[in-house]
């Protein structure tokens with residue numbers, strides 16, 4: 001499942017909330033190798049952006065999100081069923 005196919009704001013928000021819940025609870029968790037590969041790919045991706053308002057106490061950006069889908073990357077990479085909207089996770093998905 002990918003957030004990129006969601007139609008409308010309500011469906012997109014529902015997908016995001018479900019994804020966050022899965023990430024926090026460890027439901028449908030991607031294994032450690034997949035998470036590491038996704039993290040490396042997203043860190044090198046120009047669509048990975050620092051959240052404009054979430055900041056730490058010292059004012060540094062706290063979280064990163066995907067500009068293509070709006071998902072928080074820390075949660076997105078943890079859920080096995082998530083997919084990269086740009087298809088950049090394609091090669092690592094074959095390694096599972």
Ligand code: SF4
Pocket residue numbers: 041042045046047048065066067068069083084085086087088089
């Ligand atoms: S999910 Fe895909 S498009 Fe988004 S930041 Fe990661 S690699 Fe880039």
